[in-house]
Amino acid sequence: PRDLRLAVVAGDGIGTEVVEQGLLALDTALHGSGVTVSTTDFDLGARRYHATGETLTDTDLEAIRGHDAILLGAIGDPSVPSGVLERGLLLRLRFALDHYVNLRPSRLYPGVASPLGNPGEIDFVVVREGTEGPYVGNGGAIRVGTPHEVANEVSVNTAFGVERVVRDAFARAAARPRKKLTLVHKHNVLVHAGHLWRRTVEAVNAEFPEVTVDYLHVDAATIFLVTNPSRFDVIVTDNLFGDILTDLAAAITGGIGLAASANINPDRTAPSMFEPVHGSAPDIAGQGKADPTATVLSVALLLEHLGLPAAASRVEKAVADDIAGRSSAERVRSTAEVGKDLAARIAG
Amino acid sequence: PRDLRLAVVAGDGIGTEVVEQGLLALDTALHGSGVTVSTTDFDLGARRYHATGETLTDTDLEAIRGHDAILLGAIGDPSVPSGVLERGLLLRLRFALDHYVNLRPSRLYPGVASPLGNPGEIDFVVVREGTEGPYVGNGGAIRVGTPHEVANEVSVNTAFGVERVVRDAFARAAARPRKKLTLVHKHNVLVHAGHLWRRTVEAVNAEFPEVTVDYLHVDAATIFLVTNPSRFDVIVTDNLFGDILTDLAAAITGGIGLAASANINPDRTAPSMFEPVHGSAPDIAGQGKADPTATVLSVALLLEHLGLPAAASRVEKAVADDIAGRSSAERVRSTAEVGKDLAARIAG
Ligand SMILES: CC(C)[C@H](C(=O)O)[C@@H](O)C(=O)O
Ligand SMILES: CC(C)[C@H](C(=O)O)[C@@H](O)C(=O)O
Numbered sequence: 187p188r189d190l191r192l193a194v195v196a197g198d199g200i201g202t203e204v205v206e207q208g209l210l211a212l213d214t215a216l217h218g219s220g221v222t223v224s225t226t227d228f229d230l231g232a233r234r235y236h237a238t239g240e241t242l243t244d245t246d247l248e249a250i251r252g253h254d255a256i257l258l259g260a261i262g263d264p265s266v267p268s269g270v271l272e273r274g275l276l277l278r279l280r281f282a283l284d285h286y287v288n289l290r291p292s293r294l295y296p297g298v299a300s301p302l303g304n305p306g307e308i309d310f311v312v313v314r315e316g317t318e319g320p321y322v323g324n325g326g327a328i329r330v331g332t333p334h335e336v337a338n339e340v341s342v343n344t345a346f347g348v349e350r351v352v353r354d355a356f357a358r359a360a361a362r363p364r365k366k367l368t369l370v371h372k373h374n375v376l377v378h379a380g381h382l383w384r385r386t387v388e389a390v391n392a393e394f395p396e397v398t399v400d401y402l403h404v405d406a407a408t409i410f411l412v413t414n415p416s417r418f419d420v421i422v423t424d425n426l427f428g429d430i431l432t433d434l435a436a437a438i439t440g441g442i443g444l445a446a447s448a449n450i451n452p453d454r455t456a457p458s459m460f461e462p463v464h465g466s467a468p469d470i471a472g473q474g475k476a477d478p479t480a481t482v483l484s485v486a487l488l489l490e491h492l493g494l495p496a497a498a499s500r501v502e503k504a505v506a507d508d509i510a511g512r513s514s515a516e517r518v519r520s521t522a523e524v525g526k527d528l529a530a531r532i533a534g
Numbered sequence: 535p536r537d538l539r540l541a542v543v544a545g546d547g548i549g550t551e552v553v554e555q556g557l558l559a560l561d562t563a564l565h566g567s568g569v570t571v572s573t574t575d576f577d578l579g580a581r582r583y584h585a586t587g588e589t590l591t592d593t594d595l596e597a598i599r600g601h602d603a604i605l606l607g608a609i610g611d612p613s614v615p616s617g618v619l620e621r622g623l624l625l626r627l628r629f630a631l632d633h634y635v636n637l638r639p640s641r642l643y644p645g646v647a648s649p650l651g652n653p654g655e656i657d658f659v660v661v662r663e664g665t666e667g668p669y670v671g672n673g674g675a676i677r678v679g680t681p682h683e684v685a686n687e688v689s690v691n692t693a694f695g696v697e698r699v700v701r702d703a704f705a706r707a708a709a710r711p712r713k714k715l716t717l718v719h720k721h722n723v724l725v726h727a728g729h730l731w732r733r734t735v736e737a738v739n740a741e742f743p744e745v746t747v748d749y750l751h752v753d754a755a756t757i758f759l760v761t762n763p764s765r766f767d768v769i770v771t772d773n774l775f776g777d778i779l780t781d782l783a784a785a786i787t788g789g790i791g792l793a794a795s796a797n798i799n800p801d802r803t804a805p806s807m808f809e810p811v812h813g814s815a816p817d818i819a820g821q822g823k824a825d826p827t828a829t830v831l832s833v834a835l836l837l838e839h840l841g842l843p844a845a846a847s848r849v850e851k852a853v854a855d856d857i858a859g860r861s862s863a864e865r866v867r868s869t870a871e872v873g874k875d876l877a878a879r880i881a882g
Contacts, residue, residue, distance in 0.1 A: 262722070268732075269725040277723070301760045303651035320668075320689070320724060327726040331733070335693035337726040341668070345683035372774070374610070375625070376668060377617040378675040378685040384616075385679070405781035412649045412760060412785045426720070430778060433753035437760045 190216070190223045190492065193253040193457065195279075197231040198271075199466025200476035200521075201259025207478035207525025208257055208485045211504075214529040215489060215497040226253065230275055232263035241274030247282055255488055256283075256459040259481065260466035273323060280316050283456035285449035286347065287354050288316035288425075289487065290432040290463065292415075297510040298440035302412060308439055310418035313355035314428025316449055318347040319379075321425040343379040343424070348386045354452055355422035356394040366398045366419035370407045370427055383424070408434060436463055443476075444509075446483035450491060458491055460484040474520040479505055482528050504531035538564075538571045538840065541601040541805065543627075545579040546619075547814025548824035548869075549607025555826035555873025556605055559852075560833045562877040563845040574601065578623055580611035589622030595630055603836055604631075604807035607829065608814035621671060628664050631804035633797035634695065635702050636664035636773075637835065638780040638811065640763075645858040646788035650760060656787055658766035661703035662776025664797055666695040667727075669773040691727040691772070696734045702800055703770035704742040714746045714767035718755045718775055731772070756782060784811055791824075792857075794831035798839060806839055808832040822868040827853055830876050852879035 194209070196202040212223060228246060235241055250256060261276045280288070294300055294308035318341075325339035359367040369387045373380025384401065391399050402410065404427045410417055411434050423431060436445035445463035462480030470476060483505055489498035508528055519527065542557070544550040560571060576594060583589055598604060609624045628636070642648055642656035666689075673687035707715040717735045721728025732749065739747050750758065752775045758765055759782050771779060784793035793811035810828030818824060831853055837846035856876055867875065 268722045268728070272722040273725065301650055301652070303649060320687075325689075325724065325726040327730065329693075330730075333693050333697075335730055337691045337730040339668075339689040339691075339724045339727045341673075341687040341689070343685045343687075345677075345681050349681075372777075374616045374620040375774075375777075376673065376687045377621065378673040379687045380616070382675065382678075382683055382685040405777050408756065408778055408782040409785040409790070412782065413789075426723075429720075429723075429753050430756055434756040434760065434782070437757040441761075442757070 188221045190221055190255070191253045192223055192225045193228055193250045193256040194225045195228045195230050195256060196259040197261045197466065198233075198263045199260055199468045199471040201231070201261070201466055203471075203474065203476050203521045204462060204478040204481040205257060205259040207521060207528070208481035210525050210529050211482040211501055211532055212485045212488070214532045215485070215501050216494075217533065219494070219497060221494065231261055231271060232266050235266055235271060241271060242278050250279070251283070251456055253457050255457050255492060257485070257488065258459055258461035260462065260464065262466045263468055277321060277323070279459060280449050283459065284451045284453070285316045285459060286351050287450040287452055288314035288428060289448040289450055290314060290428070290435065291446065291487075292432070292435035292439050294439045295444070295506050295509045297512055298444065300438055300440060302415070302438055305438060306414075306416040308415045310415070310421060310435070311358065312421045312423065312428055312432050312435060313351060313358060314423060314432060315347065315351045315425050318343055319425030341376070341379055341424070341426070343382050345382065345386065348383055349390065350452075352383075352386050352390050352422055353393070355420055356390050356397055359397045359420040360394050362419055364419040365396055366400070368407075368418060368421045369399065369401045370404050370421055370423040370431065371401075372404050372427075374403065379424070387422070404430070407431060411435060411438060432463060442480065444479050444483070446480050446487055448484065448487040448491060460488040474522060476521050478521050478525050479509070479528070482525070500532050500534070504528050507531055536569045538569055538603070539601045540571055540573045541576055541598045541604040542573045543576045543578050543604060544607040545609045545814065546581075546611045547608055547816045547819035549579070549609070549814055551819075551822065551824050551869045552810060552826040552829040553605060553607040555869060555876070556829035556833045558873050558877050559830040559849055559880055560836070562880045563833070563837060563849050564842075565881065567842070567845060569842065579609055579619060580614050583614055583619060589619060590626050598627070599631070599804055601805050603805050603840060605833070605836065606807055606809035608810065608812065610814045611816055625669060625671070627807060628797050631807065632799045632801070633664045633807060634699050635798040635800055636662035636776060637796040637798055638662060638776070638783065639794065639835075640780070640783040640787050642787045643792070643854050643857045645860055646792065648786055648788060650763070650786055653786060654762075654764040656763045658763070658769060658783070659706065660769045660771065660776055660780050660783060661699060661706060662771060662780060663695065663699045663773050666691055667773030689724070689727055689772075689774070691730050693730065693734065696731055697738065698800075700731075700734050700738050700770055701741070703768055704738050704745055707745045707768040708742050710767055712767040713744055714748075716755075716766060716769045717747065717749045718752050718769055718771040718779065719749075720752050720775075722751065727772070735770070752778070755779060759783060759786060780811060790828065792827050792831070794828050794835055796832065796835040796839060808836040822870060824869045826869050826873050827857070827876070830873070848880050848882070852876050855879055
């Protein structure tokens with residue numbers, strides 16, 4: 187009997203709705219396992235920002251640190267200036283809690299319609315670096331609003347930061363049947379960062395000789411994602427390229443309504459965070475229209491990370507089975523209905 | 535009767551083969567128009583680099599400046615370290631000749647197979663900024679090769695640079711039937727550069743009130759490119775996002791074998807440069823297998839830029855007609871055969 191202390195950041199828009207179903211899936215998956223869940227809700231996001239001007243205080247952060255994991259719904263609202271919540275809350279969590287592995291599995295489940303005419307089998311995972319690159323907030327501007335404005339953005343890449351995520355990606359590739367790792371970058375233009383990534387992949391490959399490595403420029407990678415996605419097994423890439431590729435990957439596997447993600451601190455010096463890839467979707471918020479599947483799949487990643495692979499598999503199988511039955515569904519189900527159906531399948 | 539002085543940079547790999555057919559198309563299109571073409575070949579690329587260590591000398595550059603336009607085949611070879619020719623030659627040309635509008639039309643020609651199951655009508659153009667962003671070469675690294683290496687890449691964006699390309703994109707949108715402009719950036723993370731782009735689009739919109747503007751984050755833009763590409767009319771974006779989006783755009787419209795591009799200096803202070811989007815494809819070089827269509831379409835962009843719209847239309851129509859007949863073609867044609875067939879159609 188263990189107690190799982192879960193920090194819950196439902197956030198904005200459809201966040202609350204999908205997180206509710208994620209928690210139901212989690213409780214159901216753990217039922218009878220001896221593991222209990224105790225949740226702490228954190229009031230973070232647009233509402234809190236408008237009420238207090240705060241995004242994420244040091245006190246919030248310290249309180250979150252006292253948990254085993256974080257479940258996050260969605261952050262962002264048009265009423266808040268662009269970047270404020272993204273950088274002040276979501277990215278601040280990723281950076282402060284050292285989520286250097288941003289894991290985004292892409293699988294085309296049987297029964298899901300892909301926009302590709304002939305998608306083939308799609309089952310790969312993107313290991314996106316989460317604490318460096320152009321996301322560091324290391325930019326600035328001078329003479330703002332004048333004809334002489336200069337706005338710079340700096341991508342910071344360190345041997346320390348690249349090596350740890352590359353090693354994690356190799357370990358994941360080594361554990362998969364195909365044992366293939368694709369580095370995606372743009373080293374013919376971003377030569378300094380690109381060569382650091384390339385040299386690091388070459389060096390770490392020596393520790394994982396069983397893994398086959400190849401390289402694609404980011405522009406070419408987008409081509410293969412639509413012409414031959416089956417070629418991918420594990421992709422390792424930087425923060426920004428990973429952001430772009432994983433949305434495209436979600437699109438070819440049925441949309442961001444199904445795309446799960448894990449922001450992992452592999453050293454376990456702070457809680458990891460699990461969140462659907464989709465945003466807060468304010469246009470459909472509060473209407474029970476959001477698909478909670480991506481959140482439920484994120485819960486599977488959470489269970490996996492916490493060393494509960496059997497429970498994780500049950501959740502994933504429930505989703506796969508539910509999806510397989512979807513094409514014949516007679517009507518669109520509400521968020522709560524999908525959550526209930528998934529929970530019923532998880533209960534088995 | 536006018537003489538068109540054309541600088542020809544055939545370059546590496548399949549560059550020579552496709553440029554030959556591009557020149558044939560150009561000559562044919564101008565036949566009887568009173569405009570003659572005189573070409574100067576520039577020996578630039580991998581061969582020259584290996585022979586002399588040079589990529590693009592000041593003398594080369596000055597000689598190229600004395601021309602009305604440049605036709606470029608492809609640059610790059612695995613025997614040359616990554617980045618040397620890209621930055622020393624291709625990007626140097628784009629930057630030195632102030633090619634601030636990198637124009638990349640995306641059209642799904644009738645008869646072309648798209649990897650999308652239900653592509654719909656695709657006919658948009660990407661206006662990619664060509665002289666700023668992360669392409670400026672303003673990065674560096676310290677402690678290279680040690681565990682303490684730090685490699686930075688800087689994206690530089692100026693009001694001057696953003697405004698001129700945004701104005702060009704608005705003018706193009708205003709001249710098209712749908713009059714729609716989509717700004718693509720990532721202003722929720724790259725806040726300084728992103729807000730400069732956003733403010734600039736808002737400001738220039740006042741000069742083009744008839745143009746409808748919307749905005750997409752780059753990750754979301756990749757989703758729409760595969761789920762609803764018909765939504766796009768003109769896209770304006772930065773150098774790196776444009777690089778990524780245009781390869782994806784090429785993929786959904788039948789591949790980079792068909793994708794043309796123009797590196798334009800709208801102020802005409804230096805010659806503009808026309809090149810297929812595909813690379814040097816060393817794996818098929820010298821075998822007559824390369825599709826010269828993208829180069830021939832780039833010639834159409836060249837004719838358009840030089841104020842010869844009738845000739846440009848003839849070239850584009852020849853390509854469209856040739857493509858429409860392709861599905862019934864009994865065998866794969868060689869580079870020269872495609873070139874000859876296109877020339878025959880241009881001659882009419
Ligand atoms: C909301 C935004 C800051 C975020 C990102 O860019 O990482 C999102 O797009 C994602 O992929 O999780
Ligand atoms: C070869 C490379 C430097 C170039 C670029 O990144 O601009 C190419 O990908 C392109 O799109 O023209």
